[in-house]
Amino acid sequence: MLDAQPISERPEHAPADHPAIPKQKTGILLANLGTPDNYDYWSMRRYLNEFLSDRRVIDYAPWKWQPLLQLVILTKRPFSSGEAYKSIWNEDKGESPLMTITKDQTGKIAEEMRARHGDDVMVDYCMRYGNPSTKSKVRAMVDAGCRRILFVPLYPHYAGATSGTANDQFFRALMEEPWQPAARTIEPYFEHPLYIEALAESVERAYAQLETRPDILVVSYHGMPKRYLMQGDPYHCQCQKTTRLLKERLGWQDTDITTTFQSVFGPEEWLRPYTVEEVARLAKEDNKKRIAVIAPAFSADCVETLEEINEEIKESFEEAGGESFTYIPCLNDEPAHIKVISAVIDENLKGWVG
Incomplete structure (x- = not known):
């Protein structure tokens, strides 16, 4: 994504053996629900297991829910869900439409942010379930020098099972960072x-x-x-x-x-x-x-x-x-939608970038 390669240098006045530190920038991490890697049984089972094991999505007690999930639901549902995904799969790119559209949205938002803020920002995307994981993208942003990260769940409305669990995963990723960046999450934009x-x-x-x-x-x-x-x-x-x-x-x-x-x-x-x-x-x-x-x-x-x-x-x-x-159709990567998300991002970047 935008300017993902860090430019590192040793801090001024630091000793010669001090590790180089990337140039500071602000990360903008878009997040969507997720997608299986493919529509075969095992890809669907891995994805559905992660999704349906989330206590924000299904809040039944694990001792009651997990046996039903593992022994009944995940023996059957991957087949029916796989057929549903197969009927809409982007065969040319080997991915689901959600993945294709999220990539397109990210690319266009990155262009918009570059025009507004130059090299001071880095834009990327992650998925709550499946790949690319939130953890991997937070790690990549920190490695690239992002000392601030704005986390942007791509849900206009707040729900615990959507924005809430996406934020949870973002905070879990931050817990594993030795040097945590400052972090913000956006408010829902259902009435923007x-x-x-x-x-x-x-x-x-x-x-x-x-x-x-x-x-x-x-x-x-x-x-x-x-x-x-x-x-x-x-x-x-x-x-x-x-x-x-x-x-x-x-x-x-x-x-x-x-x-x-x-x-x-x-x-x-x-x-x-x-x-x-x-x-x-x-x-x-x-x-x-x-x-x-x-x-x-x-x-x-x-x-x-x-x-x-x-x-x-x-x-x-x-x-x-x-x-x-x-x-x-959904707003997808239509210019008006990119304008919406870019405006929401800029409103939440105040005080972080010029």
């Missing part, structure tokens, strides 16, 4: 004016390309157990606010847009309504035969959008009588 504007523009572009306007826009967020909301996680409220701000920016009525939650896992109740059920209900009961779906909680298209929304949820809608289904 540039973020809302970028979402609205993506909806307007998508609608302008359609011959017939959709009857309703379904704003689908990744779900979580309802219990987490009751324990104080702000995610649900932040999602609702994003939808409201998007509706207001578009100048729409309440009937033009609705909020749902997807990716339900396990037996307990999750945030409702469930996207896969709600799109069927809209078609069958409300006679909404043309819908569009957008997923603002994802900063990059991934298996939950390209496979779950554009295949499973679409199928549920069509089987219930729906006629026209439009998926509006």
Whole structure:
């Protein structure tokens, strides 16, 4: 990434045997969820084991959860998850779309930061699960001379199972550094004016390309157990606010847009309504035969959008009588999205760089 090669020199007035120290700079470390290295059984099992063993994601007592995970779930789920990843895999580059898009985002943000701050900053990315690990990237930044690191989870909304666990892993990496850099994490940007504007523009572009306007826009967020909301996680409220701000920016009525939650896992109740059920209900009961779906909680298209929304949820809608289904892609590496993330970064770099 940007200026990753350190320029080292011995400090002035230091003895001749003093080790060289890299030129000081500020690191900007972008973080996303992660991706398996491939879609074969063992790659999927390693990835799912790390993901589903995270107590921020599944908080059941390990003595109860781990036998079920290791003996039942991880004997079957790698096959079904592997098929889902295979259907969207970037075969040309040998990686998942999330990896491809995150690399593209990082490259463009690095260019933006270089234009603004020159060689004083270094931009890179890591994954919470899988590779490249947070630990390896923190180590590389410290080796390159980063005495300050801004950690940027690529989640507009805060949830313990997303931003929270990404921050946890960042702090664990810092614990292993003999000379810890100063560190900051960003606040969620779910209501940032540039973020809302970028979402609205993506909806307007998508609608302008359609011959017939959709009857309703379904704003689908990744779900979580309802219990987490009751324990104080702000995610649900932040999602609702994003939808409201998007509706207001578009100048729409309440009937033009609705909020749902997807990716339900396990037996307990999750945030409702469930996207896969709600799109069927809209078609069958409300006679909404043309819908569009957008997923603002994802900063990059991934298996939950390209496979779950554009295949499973679409199928549920069509089987219930729906006629026209439009998926509006994530903001990905669109210029407006790079502008959003760059603005958030600059707001959090104040006092660190000129």
